[in-house]
Amino acid sequence: MKRCFRGLFAGVALVMGASLPGLADTLGQRPAGPRPTLNFYGSVGLIDMPSAQVMPDGEFSTTISYFGGITRNTLSFQITPRLSGAFRYAATEGLNLAGFETYYDRSFDLRYQILQQREGGWWPSVAIGLQDFVGTGIYASEYIVASRSFGSQLTVTGGIGWGRLGSYNSFASPFSDTRPAFIAGSPGGQFSVDQWFRGPAAFFGGIEWQPTDRLGLALEYSSDAYVTETTQGVFERRSPWNFGVDYQVNRSLRMGAYYMYGSEVGVNFAFAFNPARPLTTPTYRPIPGPLALRPSRGEAPELWTTAWLADPRARPGLGARLSEALAAQGQQLRAFNLGADTVEIRIENTRYSAVAQALGRSARVMAEVLPPSVETFQITLMDDGLAVSTMTIRRSDLEALEQQPDAAEALQTLVGLTAATPTREADLVEGLYPRFDWSLRPYTRTSFFDPDNPILIDLDLRLRASYEFRPGWRVDGALTTRLAGNMNQARVSPSLLPDVRTSWPRYAQREGVALETLTFSYARSLGNDFYGRVTAGYLERMYGGISTEILWRPVTSRLALGAEVNYVMQRDYDMGFGFRDYDVVTGFVSAYYDMAGGYQFQVDAGRYLAGDWGATIAVDREFRNGWSVGAFMTLTDVSAAEFGEGSFDKGIRFSIPVSWFTGQPSQSSVGTTIRPVTRDGGARVNVPDRLYDRVREGHLGNIDDQWARVWR
Amino acid sequence: MKKKLALLAFLVLSSCAAVEGLGSGETEGSPMFSAVRQIGSGIFSRGRGEAPPQFAATRASLNAAGITRPVLVARLDAVGISVGLLEFQTPRDAIVWRSLDGNTITTAGGLLRNTRGFGTDLHSLETAPLRRALSNGGPAEYSRLFRGLDGLDQIETHRLYCQLQPETRETVDVLGRAYDTRRYVETCRLQDRADPVFVNTYWQGRGGTIWQSRQWAGPDLGYIDLERVNPE
Numbered sequence: 001m002k003r004c005f006r007g008l009f010a011g012v013a014l015v016m017g018a019s020l021p022g023l024a025d026t027l028g029q030r031p032a033g034p035r036p037t038l039n040f041y042g043s044v045g046l047i048d049m050p051s052a053q054v055m056p057d058g059e060f061s062t063t064i065s066y067f068g069g070i071t072r073n074t075l076s077f078q079i080t081p082r083l084s085g086a087f088r089y090a091a092t093e094g095l096n097l098a099g100f101e102t103y104y105d106r107s108f109d110l111r112y113q114i115l116q117q118r119e120g121g122w123w124p125s126v127a128i129g130l131q132d133f134v135g136t137g138i139y140a141s142e143y144i145v146a147s148r149s150f151g152s153q154l155t156v157t158g159g160i161g162w163g164r165l166g167s168y169n170s171f172a173s174p175f176s177d178t179r180p181a182f183i184a185g186s187p188g189g190q191f192s193v194d195q196w197f198r199g200p201a202a203f204f205g206g207i208e209w210q211p212t213d214r215l216g217l218a219l220e221y222s223s224d225a226y227v228t229e230t231t232q233g234v235f236e237r238r239s240p241w242n243f244g245v246d247y248q249v250n251r252s253l254r255m256g257a258y259y260m261y262g263s264e265v266g267v268n269f270a271f272a273f274n275p276a277r278p279l280t281t282p283t284y285r286p287i288p289g290p291l292a293l294r295p296s297r298g299e300a301p302e303l304w305t306t307a308w309l310a311d312p313r314a315r316p317g318l319g320a321r322l323s324e325a326l327a328a329q330g331q332q333l334r335a336f337n338l339g340a341d342t343v344e345i346r347i348e349n350t351r352y353s354a355v356a357q358a359l360g361r362s363a364r365v366m367a368e369v370l371p372p373s374v375e376t377f378q379i380t381l382m383d384d385g386l387a388v389s390t391m392t393i394r395r396s397d398l399e400a401l402e403q404q405p406d407a408a409e410a411l412q413t414l415v416g417l418t419a420a421t422p423t424r425e426a427d428l429v430e431g432l433y434p435r436f437d438w439s440l441r442p443y444t445r446t447s448f449f450d451p452d453n454p455i456l457i458d459l460d461l462r463l464r465a466s467y468e469f470r471p472g473w474r475v476d477g478a479l480t481t482r483l484a485g486n487m488n489q490a491r492v493s494p495s496l497l498p499d500v501r502t503s504w505p506r507y508a509q510r511e512g513v514a515l516e517t518l519t520f521s522y523a524r525s526l527g528n529d530f531y532g533r534v535t536a537g538y539l540e541r542m543y544g545g546i547s548t549e550i551l552w553r554p555v556t557s558r559l560a561l562g563a564e565v566n567y568v569m570q571r572d573y574d575m576g577f578g579f580r581d582y583d584v585v586t587g588f589v590s591a592y593y594d595m596a597g598g599y600q601f602q603v604d605a606g607r608y609l610a611g612d613w614g615a616t617i618a619v620d621r622e623f624r625n626g627w628s629v630g631a632f633m634t635l636t637d638v639s640a641a642e643f644g645e646g647s648f649d650k651g652i653r654f655s656i657p658v659s660w661f662t663g664q665p666s667q668s669s670v671g672t673t674i675r676p677v678t679r680d681g682g683a684r685v686n687v688p689d690r691l692y693d694r695v696r697e698g699h700l701g702n703i704d705d706q707w708a709r710v711w712r
Numbered sequence: 713m714k715k716k717l718a719l720l721a722f723l724v725l726s727s728c729a730a731v732e733g734l735g736s737g738e739t740e741g742s743p744m745f746s747a748v749r750q751i752g753s754g755i756f757s758r759g760r761g762e763a764p765p766q767f768a769a770t771r772a773s774l775n776a777a778g779i780t781r782p783v784l785v786a787r788l789d790a791v792g793i794s795v796g797l798l799e800f801q802t803p804r805d806a807i808v809w810r811s812l813d814g815n816t817i818t819t820a821g822g823l824l825r826n827t828r829g830f831g832t833d834l835h836s837l838e839t840a841p842l843r844r845a846l847s848n849g850g851p852a853e854y855s856r857l858f859r860g861l862d863g864l865d866q867i868e869t870h871r872l873y874c875q876l877q878p879e880t881r882e883t884v885d886v887l888g889r890a891y892d893t894r895r896y897v898e899t900c901r902l903q904d905r906a907d908p909v910f911v912n913t914y915w916q917g918r919g920g921t922i923w924q925s926r927q928w929a930g931p932d933l934g935y936i937d938l939e940r941v942n943p944e
Contacts, residue, residue, distance in 0.1 A: 278863055
C-alpha cells in the first residue's frame with residue numbers, strides 16, 4: 001500500500017511540479033512561444049491591461065488579484081480556441097457608492113482573437129474585447145489590442161481602449177463623443193450596446209519577458225485613470241506605469257507581485273485548469289484482460305453446438321455468470337434474451353462516465369461467458385429503467401480487431417446503434433424486481449454574492465432511497481438535514497413579482513430533517529424515437545406537483561425536440577408535506593442541438609414560475625471526458641424594473657467529473673450554477689430526471705465522442 | 713507446485729491494483745487461467761511496503777517451474793519495473809504477453825504494438841511497416857502511425873517518419889543463452905522536426921526472431937527493454 005501511495009505522490013508531483021502549462025500532445029510535444037498570462041481582471045494580459053494572446057483551448061481559470069483596496073475574483077474560460085469569457089466578482093473597499101461601504105460588483109467579459117500570430121509569420125495577434133458588458137458597468141470598457149511575440153521569451157503589446165481603458169491621456173473620440181456614464185446603484189444587467197467603443201479612446205501597452213520556463217517580468221502603461229476610485233480616495237494614482245514579476249509555481253498556479261500606479265503593491269494569483277489536463281492520469285483500473293477468443297470452429301466443432309439453448313439450466317446459469325461478471329465491471333444486468341446466435345443484455349452503467357467504455361467492458365464479459373455459437377452481441381443501455389439504445393456488435397469483429405493498431409476506429413465502423421425497444425417482461429432477470437436502493441451522503445449547497453455574506457455555504461446530509469417496481473416505474477425520495485453552515489443567514493430580498501425564487505432563504509432557515517423530494521415517476525420509450533415521462537410529488541425543495549414530458553430524438557440525430565407541462569404548488573417553508581397558497585401551470589417547448597465539437601445548444605420557450613412568458617437560451621461546451629462549462633440567459637415579458645437587480649435571469653454553470661481529479665472511473669461530478677442574482681422572473685421548477693440528458697447519454701453523438709475508450 | 717508458485721513470484725509486476733487485474737477476458741477453461749489465478753492469490757499476500765519485485769528467474773528455474781511457453785522479459789526504467797510476461801494469446805499476427813497481475817504487452821513479430829496496465833500506456837504503434845523493413849534486412853525509410861489517447865480521451869494520431877539502419881553483427885545473451893544477431897537502429901521523427909521522437913534498437917536473430925530490443929512506449933513510459941526467452 002505504501003508503494004501505491006508513493007506512486008500516487010510521484011504522479012501528483014509529476015502533475016503539479018515537473019511540467020509547465022501549455023498542453024503537451026500525446027507525443028509529449030509542447031506548443032512553441034511564450035506562455036500566456038492572466039492579468040488583474042483574469043483576462044489574458046500584462047498586469048492591469050489586456051493583451052491579444054489566448055489561453056489554451058478549454059482553459060478554465062480563476063484569478064484572485066488585489067491592489068489598492070480592490071479585490072477581483074474572476075472565473076474565465078477559453079470557450080473556443082479564439083473566444084473567451086469571464087465572470088468577475090469585485091470588491092472595492094472605501095468606494096462608497098449607493099450607500100455601500102465596500103462596493104461589490106459582478107461583471108461579465110467577452111473577447112475574441114481576430115488574428116493569430118503564426119509561427120514564422122509577420123502579423124501579430126489581434127484581439128477585440130468587451131469588459132463588463134452586461135453588469136452594472138463600473139468596469140465597462142472595450143479594447144482592440146495587438147501582441148507580437150519574438151521567440152519564446154518576449155511579447156510586445158499595444159492597444160486602444162474605450163470606457164475605463166480610454167480614461168487616461170485619451171487622444172480622441174474616434175467613433176462618438178458621447179458615452180453614457182456609469183450610474184452606481186442602477187439595476188444594471190442590460191447589454192450596454194449604446195456605449196460600446198464610444199467616448200474618448202486612449203493607448204495602452206507593455207512588454208512581457210519570460211527569461212525562464214517559470215519566471216516572467218512585465219512592464220505596462222495603463223490607460224485606466226481610475227477616476228471613480230481616486231475621486232473617492234480608494235487609492236492614489238501617481239503614475240500610469242506598472243511593473244512586476246510573476247512566477248509559474250506549477251502547472252496550475254502562477255503568482256505575481258507588482259508595483260502599480262506609482263503607489264500600490266499588487267498581487268495576483270492565477271489558478272488554471274484544463275479539461276484536457278487531468279489532475280491524475282486515468283488508470284482505467286481494473287484494466288480489461290485480453291478479449292476471450294473462441295476455439296476455432298474447424299478444430300473444435302463440438303464446442304460450437306447450439307444445443308445448450310434447449311437446456312433448462314442455460315438461462316439461470318448464464319444469467320448468474322453474466323450478472324456476476326458484469327457487476328465486476330460496474331454494470332448491472334437488468335434483463336437478457338438468449339438465442340443460439342444472438343444474445344441481448346440490458347444493463348445500467350454505474351461506473352464509467354464514458355458509455356463507450358461501459359459497452360466495451362460489457363462486450364468483453366459477453367465474449368468471456370457466452371457459448372461459441374453466439375455470434376451477435378446486443379447491449380441495451382438503460383437509465384433508471386428507461387431503455388435508451390441498443391448497440392449491436394459481431395463477436396468475430398471483436399476477436400479480429402482487439403489487438404490491431406486501429407482497433408477503435410475499425411470497430412466504430414462495424415457496430416450498429418438503434419433506439420431501444422421497451423424491455424420485455426419475460427427478459428427481466430428473475431427476482432430482480434422490485435428493487436430497493438438507498439444512499440446516505442453529505443453534500444454542500446452554496447449561494448454567492450449576498451452583500452453581507454459573499455459566500456453562503458451549507459453542509460447537509462442527504463438520505464436518498466428509491467424503489468423500482470418494474471423498469472421505469474419508480475418512487476424516489478430524499479431527506480436532508482443541515483450539519484453546518486451559514487445559509488440560514490441569507491436575506492430575503494423584496495420582489496415586485498410573486499416570490500417564486502426570492503423566498504429561497506426562508507427554506508434555508510429550516511432546522512431539522514426536511515423532505516427534499518418524494519416523487520412517483522414513470523418513464524418509457526414510446527417508439528418512433530419518442531420518449532415519455534410523468535413525475536408527481538414533491539419535485540424539489542420549493543415546489544411540488546405533477547410534471548409531464550415528451551421528447552423526440554432519433555438515436556443518430558443531433559437534434560431533439562421536447563415539450564413539458566407542469567402544474568406546481570409552492571411548498572411550505574418548513575419543507576414538510578404542506579403547500580402555500582401559490583400554484584401555477586408552467587410549460588415549455590424545447591429544442592436541443594448537439595453540435596460537433598461538443599457545443600450543446602438548448603432553447604426553451606414557454607411559461608415560467610411567476611406566470612411570465614419567455615425563452616431561455618443555453619450554450620454549454622461539453623468535453624469528451626465529461627467536463628462541461630456553459631452559460632444561459634432568460635428573457636421574459638417581465639420588465640427590467642419588475643425584475644429588479646440584474647434586469648433578467650442569467651448565469652454560468654460548470655461541471656467537472658470526479659474522475660478528472662482522481663483518475664479512477666466514476667460517474668460523479670462536481671459543479672455549480674452561478675447566477676449574479678436570483679430573482680423571480682424567468683424562474684423554472686427543477687424537475688428531477690428530465691428526459692434529454694438521460695436519452696442523449698446513450699445516443700450516437702455522445703457514444704461517438706467517447707468511442708476511444710471502448711477498448712479501455 | 714509450491715516451488716512453481718514461488719518461482720512464478722519472480723515474474724510478477726508491481727502495481728497497485730494487483731488482484732483486480734485479473735478482470736474479464738479469461739478463457740475460464742484454459743490451464744493458463746487457473747495457473748494465473750492460483751498464483752495471483754499466493755503472490756499478493758506478500759508484506760506491504762516491499763520494493764517492486766524484479767524479474768530474477770533463470771532458465772533453470774523456468775524449466776523447473778514447468779514453463780514451456782515463451783516468456784517476454786520487460787524492463788521499464790521510467791517506472792522502475794522489471795517483469796516477465798507469459799505468452800497468453802496469439803490473435804492474428806500478434807502475441808499478447810501477460811503478467812500475473814493481468815497487465816499485457818502486445819507485440820507483432822517482436823515489435824511493440826501496445827501496453828495495457830502500466831500507467832499512461834502505449835495506445836498503439838503501427839508495426840507492419842517496420843516488420844517489412846526488418847524482413848528485407850537493408851536500410852529502409854517508411855512511416856509508422858502512432859495513436860495516443862489525449863487528456864480528453866480522444867485518439868490523437870501522429871505519423872512518424874522512420875529510418876532503419878542495419879549495424880554490426882552482435883552476440884546477445886538472453887538469460888544465459890547466446891544468440892548471433894544483427895543490430896538495427898530505427899530513428900523516428902515528426903515531419904519538419906529535427907529531434908527524433910525515439911531511437912529504437914533491435915537485435916534480430918538469423919531466423920528473424922527479435923531476441924532483444926529497446927523500444928519506445930510513449931512519452932510517459934519511455935523505453936522498454938525487451939528480451940524474448942524460449943524455455944527449453
